[in-house]
Amino acid sequence: MDLEIYDETKNGVPEEHVKLVQKVLDYAGQYIKLKENTEMSVTFVNNDRIQEINKEYRGVDRATDVISFAIEDSAADDDFPIVMDDELAAEIPENIGDIFVSVDKVGEQAEYLEHSYERELGFLVVHGFLHLNGYDHMEPEDEKVMFKLQRDILDDYGLTR
Numbered sequence: 001m002d003l004e005i006y007d008e009t010k011n012g013v014p015e016e017h018v019k020l021v022q023k024v025l026d027y028a029g030q031y032i033k034l035k036e037n038t039e040m041s042v043t044f045v046n047n048d049r050i051q052e053i054n055k056e057y058r059g060v061d062r063a064t065d066v067i068s069f070a071i072e073d074s075a076a077d078d079d080f081p082i083v084m085d086d087e088l089a090a091e092i093p094e095n096i097g098d099i100f101v102s103v104d105k106v107g108e109q110a111e112y113l114e115h116s117y118e119r120e121l122g123f124l125v126v127h128g129f130l131h132l133n134g135y136d137h138m139e140p141e142d143e144k145v146m147f148k149l150q151r152d153i154l155d156d157y158g159l160t161r
Contacts, residue, residue, distance in 0.1 A: 010046055025040075027111070028129050028130075053067055070096060
């Protein structure tokens, strides 16, 4: 997976947390059998920035922990679709979207839930990653599927509670 990581925080994200995000998302991608040439990004922000994003895109004027922006495949609605053979199509990277994570919320929630900062960071990026890949938790049955997959990925990776 081609993962771009951006740090827009005030104090900077420690390198070990950047590496953790890279490793856990690579693992999650392999776990769900994502194409190797899949692209996505993770941006670390503070509470004030994620509150701005949350207000602008979701109409909720408060800080949140993670926001995912999935890139929808709109080829079906395209007036001029690009036609290519399967081999060429397989070579073109697929960008699935972007995740924004509040490092402030990671710390707050890790403390509140009494587990490590690393566990909470891993949980939030996997949660956002699954949203980018079409998983949701709006309906009880969907929630059961998504949350089990989240738990399985994190436990298998070694980020247990």
